[in-house]
Amino acid sequence: MKGWMGKSRIFFLLSLLALLLAGCGKENLSALKPEGYGAETSMDLIILTAVIMLFVFAVVLLVYTIVLVRFRKKKGDKEFVPKQVEGNKTLETIWTIIPIVLLLIIAVPTVIATFDLADKSQAEEHLNVEVTGNQYWWHFNYEGKKIQTSQDLYIPVGEKVYLNMKSSDVIHSFWVPSISGKMDVNPTNVNTMFIKANEEGVYYGKCAELCGPSHSLMDFKVIAVSQEEFDQWVNDMQNVDPKAKPGSTVAQEGKTLFQENNCMGCHAIGSSPAQVAPNLTNFGDRTKIAGVLEPTKENLVKWIMDPESIKEGNKMTGKYPDVSKEEAGKIAEYLMQLQPSDITPEDAKENNK
Amino acid sequence: MSTAVTQKRSFGAVLWDYLTTVDHKKIAHLYLFGGGLFFILGGLEALVIRIQLMQPQNDFVSAGLYNEMLTMHGTTMIFLAAMPLILGLMNAAVPLQIGARDVAFPFLNSLGFWLFMFGGLILNCSWFLGGAPDAGWTAYAPLSTTSPGHGVDFYVIGLQIAGAGTLIGGINFLVTIINMRAPGMTYMRMPLFTWSSFITSVLILFAFPALTIGLFLLMFDRMFGSAFFDVSLGGNEIIWEHLFWIFGHPEVYILILPLFGVFSDLFSTFAKKRLFGYTAMVFATMLIAFLGFMVWAHHMFTVGLGPVANSIFAIATMAIAVPTGIKIFNWLATMWGGQIKINSAMLWALGFIPTFTIGGMTGVMVASVVADYQYHDTYFVVAHFHYVIVGGTIFGIFAGLHYWWPKMFGRILNEKLGYLTFWTFFIGFHLTFFIQHFLGLMGMPRRYWVYLEGSGLDTGNLISSIGAFFMAFGVIVFFYNIVYTAVKGEKAVDDPWDGRTLEWATASPPEHYNFKQVPLVRGLDPLWVEKTEGKGTMTPAEPLGDIHMPNGSFLPFLMSLGLFIAGFGFIYHMDYNWAYILLFGGMAMLLGCMLTRSLKDDLGHHIPKEELEREAD
Amino acid sequence: MSDHSLNPEVMPNEPEKATLEGKNKFLGFWFFLGGETVLFACLFGTYIALRNSAAGGPTENELFGLELVFLMTILLLTSSLTSVYAVYHMKNNNFKKMQLWLGITALLGFGFLACELYEFTHYIHEYGFTFRSSAFGSAFYALVGFHGGHVTFGLTWLIALMIRNAKRGLNLYNAPKFYTFSLYWHFIDVVWVFIFTVVYLMGKVG
Amino acid sequence: MSDSTNSNQVNPYQKEKNKEEMKKQLITFALMIAFTLIAFGIVVSGAMDKMFVIPVLIILAVTQVGFQFYYFMHLKDKDHGMPAFMIYGGVWAAVLTLAGLGVITWW
Ligand code: HEA
Ligand code: HEA
Numbered sequence A: 001m002k003g004w005m006g007k008s009r010i011f012f013l014l015s016l017l018a019l020l021l022a023g024c025g026k027e028n029l030s031a032l033k034p035e036g037y038g039a040e041t042s043m044d045l046i047i048l049t050a051v052i053m054l055f056v057f058a059v060v061l062l063v064y065t066i067v068l069v070r071f072r073k074k075k076g077d078k079e080f081v082p083k084q085v086e087g088n089k090t091l092e093t094i095w096t097i098i099p100i101v102l103l104l105i106i107a108v109p110t111v112i113a114t115f116d117l118a119d120k121s122q123a124e125e126h127l128n129v130e131v132t133g134n135q136y137w138w139h140f141n142y143e144g145k146k147i148q149t150s151q152d153l154y155i156p157v158g159e160k161v162y163l164n165m166k167s168s169d170v171i172h173s174f175w176v177p178s179i180s181g182k183m184d185v186n187p188t189n190v191n192t193m194f195i196k197a198n199e200e201g202v203y204y205g206k207c208a209e210l211c212g213p214s215h216s217l218m219d220f221k222v223i224a225v226s227q228e229e230f231d232q233w234v235n236d237m238q239n240v241d242p243k244a245k246p247g248s249t250v251a252q253e254g255k256t257l258f259q260e261n262n263c264m265g266c267h268a269i270g271s272s273p274a275q276v277a278p279n280l281t282n283f284g285d286r287t288k289i290a291g292v293l294e295p296t297k298e299n300l301v302k303w304i305m306d307p308e309s310i311k312e313g314n315k316m317t318g319k320y321p322d323v324s325k326e327e328a329g330k331i332a333e334y335l336m337q338l339q340p341s342d343i344t345p346e347d348a349k350e351n352n353k
Numbered sequence B: 001m002s003t004a005v006t007q008k009r010s011f012g013a014v015l016w017d018y019l020t021t022v023d024h025k026k027i028a029h030l031y032l033f034g035g036g037l038f039f040i041l042g043g044l045e046a047l048v049i050r051i052q053l054m055q056p057q058n059d060f061v062s063a064g065l066y067n068e069m070l071t072m073h074g075t076t077m078i079f080l081a082a083m084p085l086i087l088g089l090m091n092a093a094v095p096l097q098i099g100a101r102d103v104a105f106p107f108l109n110s111l112g113f114w115l116f117m118f119g120g121l122i123l124n125c126s127w128f129l130g131g132a133p134d135a136g137w138t139a140y141a142p143l144s145t146t147s148p149g150h151g152v153d154f155y156v157i158g159l160q161i162a163g164a165g166t167l168i169g170g171i172n173f174l175v176t177i178i179n180m181r182a183p184g185m186t187y188m189r190m191p192l193f194t195w196s197s198f199i200t201s202v203l204i205l206f207a208f209p210a211l212t213i214g215l216f217l218l219m220f221d222r223m224f225g226s227a228f229f230d231v232s233l234g235g236n237e238i239i240w241e242h243l244f245w246i247f248g249h250p251e252v253y254i255l256i257l258p259l260f261g262v263f264s265d266l267f268s269t270f271a272k273k274r275l276f277g278y279t280a281m282v283f284a285t286m287l288i289a290f291l292g293f294m295v296w297a298h299h300m301f302t303v304g305l306g307p308v309a310n311s312i313f314a315i316a317t318m319a320i321a322v323p324t325g326i327k328i329f330n331w332l333a334t335m336w337g338g339q340i341k342i343n344s345a346m347l348w349a350l351g352f353i354p355t356f357t358i359g360g361m362t363g364v365m366v367a368s369v370v371a372d373y374q375y376h377d378t379y380f381v382v383a384h385f386h387y388v389i390v391g392g393t394i395f396g397i398f399a400g401l402h403y404w405w406p407k408m409f410g411r412i413l414n415e416k417l418g419y420l421t422f423w424t425f426f427i428g429f430h431l432t433f434f435i436q437h438f439l440g441l442m443g444m445p446r447r448y449w450v451y452l453e454g455s456g457l458d459t460g461n462l463i464s465s466i467g468a469f470f471m472a473f474g475v476i477v478f479f480y481n482i483v484y485t486a487v488k489g490e491k492a493v494d495d496p497w498d499g500r501t502l503e504w505a506t507a508s509p510p511e512h513y514n515f516k517q518v519p520l521v522r523g524l525d526p527l528w529v530e531k532t533e534g535k536g537t538m539t540p541a542e543p544l545g546d547i548h549m550p551n552g553s554f555l556p557f558l559m560s561l562g563l564f565i566a567g568f569g570f571i572y573h574m575d576y577n578w579a580y581i582l583l584f585g586g587m588a589m590l591l592g593c594m595l596t597r598s599l600k601d602d603l604g605h606h607i608p609k610e611e612l613e614r615e616a617d
Numbered sequence C: 001m002s003d004h005s006l007n008p009e010v011m012p013n014e015p016e017k018a019t020l021e022g023k024n025k026f027l028g029f030w031f032f033l034g035g036e037t038v039l040f041a042c043l044f045g046t047y048i049a050l051r052n053s054a055a056g057g058p059t060e061n062e063l064f065g066l067e068l069v070f071l072m073t074i075l076l077l078t079s080s081l082t083s084v085y086a087v088y089h090m091k092n093n094n095f096k097k098m099q100l101w102l103g104i105t106a107l108l109g110f111g112f113l114a115c116e117l118y119e120f121t122h123y124i125h126e127y128g129f130t131f132r133s134s135a136f137g138s139a140f141y142a143l144v145g146f147h148g149g150h151v152t153f154g155l156t157w158l159i160a161l162m163i164r165n166a167k168r169g170l171n172l173y174n175a176p177k178f179y180t181f182s183l184y185w186h187f188i189d190v191v192w193v194f195i196f197t198v199v200y201l202m203g204k205v206g
Numbered sequence D: 001m002s003d004s005t006n007s008n009q010v011n012p013y014q015k016e017k018n019k020e021e022m023k024k025q026l027i028t029f030a031l032m033i034a035f036t037l038i039a040f041g042i043v044v045s046g047a048m049d050k051m052f053v054i055p056v057l058i059i060l061a062v063t064q065v066g067f068q069f070y071y072f073m074h075l076k077d078k079d080h081g082m083p084a085f086m087i088y089g090g091v092w093a094a095v096l097t098l099a100g101l102g103v104i105t106w107w
């Protein structure tokens, strides 16, 4: 077997593959394509450390290769007793000092960045959103604005937005890879972090802390729109009339069914502080149903009839009377037309797509 | 000699022998058997994980079952596979390396094994009794305290029992190494494997109590209505995270340090050189262990501890790279100028260096707090820890097994099969885990049952899953090798590798008293010293005399069984009254055995000098 | 160790460490205590983190009275001294006196336990303060109860030792057992010193 | 143990030494009681400022425990290197644990 030759070839192939893959991470999901302040800060450190690590690895691999090529007992070599070396002070000092220096190079920017991202001194001048993590959905309460939404978080682009996060049940973790690193959402305390998107767009958010069966389905979106669009959105949302009559009769029937089937017991429409279930005020503008399904009527009917088949262990299953397919269709009709604002995810022009 | 006798004995006799043995070599066999069994289980769970993730939105297993798989995979691999395999190697080699006839507490040694075995069994019984634990191997509260069913109860009880066994094992090795060394075997002449076993035992001693308490609190919350992690009654779930990681981080060094020892012994043996910078190696190991206690919060960077705590823990974590680097370079320097003989054992050791270095370097990368905000709880971390755990611990266990197999079983593992195992496993390993670094950065959190279509994660996951099957193939070849060797294997001589340390001065496999006469140690690498400066064999340090040996005992098995039964009582007492019978019955059994043990004097037996003389011919 | 007379003509000054088995036990037990230190530290840490989490229930200041705690402290401290006396007589190879002092130690230990039980029932009945009433309650009973459990175990161990060896007298086989017991007993006392400081005194101070 | 004298008793020199040792133990005990009294005294009297009480209490406890370890448990003796090492190790791990749970679980 060609020991080191085989090995280095594997490494070469693997790194090639890696580069290839790195190129095609999904837009607005990949941490490798930072679009926000936190993600950029992290990316700088990732690159810095990766470069240093590559250097260290190269050194190790070089010595390793030399050792294997030169000192390997090849076929036909005579057995001999090598010199029994005890050690070498100089060498050992060198490979103690150099790593220390390299680590200092990493440590200093790390500490600076850590304090930078933890800085909350400007929180009051900016938009504050109270974030609540729930099994398995997210709730956003725009502090002082009387706006409550779930699943989709609208923010103005280029502005810091402070998130004050707390969980209503188990630990979750708020992560929007392309905008910012994650922060845990604990039941005992409020954690504050800020996010800032550099460009308009719909960014994919994930729950990153195991929180039960549907942990992998606890997705959400951050929608960064321009400041004007955001202001308009705020305005629209503040003027929602939950009592407004839906346009079509089907939707109207849907609305009645929605009330009759106990849906209102948990779901709020309008700025109600109730947080048992997702607030549906702007449900018609959602990019996904329950965070994961494409927003089609079919899917919505499926969800209403049997949420368990979509999100195992969700807290809606079994909490309302059975609804027929027809009824569900009507409810769906009603919910899908809840589009109180002209500002929708479409307005966050998705770049490069 | 002993193998020939064994073959003639009936199966029942052999079984009874193993159930009652207190001989460290047989206990090593038991540990290897138990650990191997659980390794296969954990590996099969890993395969289920990889099959589920082979394509987006797969439904090979349900979401709940997936969480059970990943929890049991992590828990099984760490506590029931890696730890016992390591303890198996320690039992097999340490007493021999220091020239002792047995460990300090043979009875406790056996008790430690049975506790581990029954703890592991109880944990795995959960599969058949309503579902396995599903809160991750880290069992973060309140997910773990609110998880329905009994899964997490099994986790708590199983780990508590197995953990007690490990703690006992740790104390046993500490005392053994301090008190039982042969004349002349000073601390600074101990082989590195013994040294690292010693330091690992210290880690076990100080780390496991944190787990014990954590598990107690979890148990109280789940079974007795206390409120440690219940926010509504003032509880604080972060306490669990601290306790778990105060244990958990030292635990990962418990998993790696003994194997650093194995590699040190191997490199010097197969390069035919003494270990380069022996003193530095010893102190580096100590430093790693020492620092290992001050870094636990690097698993909690995103918890919200604040920038001060995060910075301190980040720097402490990075510091560990320095002593570890010293080790890597000293190993390279050991081989430099030597005559490196490559065989299956050495292949694992050589494969370890680049693999572990990558893992260690990603470790330093995740230690960089703000970068970790991205890495944390993603596949990047999964990649990191499999690189160090599989690339370090599992490679090391394979290396150690190939190296000591002839000493343990009297036969040499087949080389061709050994090569095949190594290469398929090695290639499969890198295929599986290298790509995961990028998956993590591309937005794939860990513990995800599915990833959505169109997330750009498909190819990477497919490659990763294919790699896992390569590894599975390698493992199967290894098990085939064991069977093949047992049937057709080449008989091993006492010293097949031109060894340097004391274990190679005994028979393969050694007599149950190890050394007829305790050897006199005249330097580092004592056997090598005798080979180059003496007559090639160890000089005895004492005249031939009676040998005092401990008696076998069935009590350790019974005690563990008692706890096993009581464990079920604890788990089910909330639902059924009959469970109290189990609870009290099991405890009574345990206490009864303890009482028997302490009231009945057990002074051991002597092997008379005459018999030893007779055996000599 | 080929000489297996465990009843030598002359007792060595440190009978607990005269055999290899004894030395092993001695060392192993100390290590165990090292582990116990961490064990209790975790409980103390939990207690400190949760001592203000009474969740509306009774708080430290309302609950604790110092008289009983003082009495318990004196009982346990004294029992530590009496076990020192026992070891003193062991070194002088005076088995009878050793048993006597061990007996006194046991009595003091029982006194301590009785006080603790009284204290717990008092809290439960007077204040409804239980293991389940709040995180503070859980942490309090876990820490103090764990210590109490250690005392109980120690007493059981001591009595088993005294009865088992009453007829046999001191020898090199059981001397390490007596000695390790005394170490254990001192350790329990050490933990208590921290309990009365951290739990009761600091609880009173606030 | 084979090379001992023929007397049936403990040798008188040792006995004397043991006695002296015992005297030291008694002094230790007296000090421990004194420390305890001071600790309780401070709290009961409420004389001291809150700021100082807690550190003082802890210092008292640590000293008292030191006595317990060094004298009652003989940690001071020569052949107690390893036990001492392990206890220090335990104390070190304990202090870290306390720091972890006591300081950084609070926000
Ligand atoms: C065998 C087990 C093992 C080992 C040895 C290590 C070693 C290290 N680990 Fe790892 N780690 C785990 C097992 C292990 N880890 C596990 C299981 C987890 C996840 C647990 C879970 O969440 O489930 C984890 C998670 C983990 C995290 C948390 C990540 C997260 O969840 O966000 C961090 C963060 O700092 C970390 C860091 C390190 C570091 C710095 C080392 C260092 O010790 C590495 C040192 C080695 C080197 C650096 C290479 C050699 C050195 C040189 C060649 C010298 C020159 C080098 C430099 C100058 C850099 N590890
Ligand atoms: C010692 C520790 C150890 C070891 C050796 C392994 C080995 C492997 N691990 Fe894992 N792993 C962990 C410790 C370990 N792991 C931990 C702690 C976690 C975190 C859990 C958590 O999040 O809580 C984890 C999580 C984890 C994940 C992430 C799951 C998730 O987050 O959703 C994945 C995914 O790929 C994975 C894969 C693998 C694979 C493919 C192997 C392979 O190397 C396995 C190779 C072995 C085999 C494939 C067995 C082959 C045997 C047979 C085929 C049977 C043959 C039969 C006979 C001979 C009779 N592991």
Ligand code: CUA
Binding pocket: A133, A134, A135, A136, A171, A172, A173, A207, A208, A209, A210, A211, A212, A214, A215, A216, A218
């Ligand atoms: Cu919420 Cu995972």
Ligand SMILES: [Cu+2]
Binding pocket: B248, B249, B252, B295, B296, B298, B299
């Ligand atoms: Cu760690």
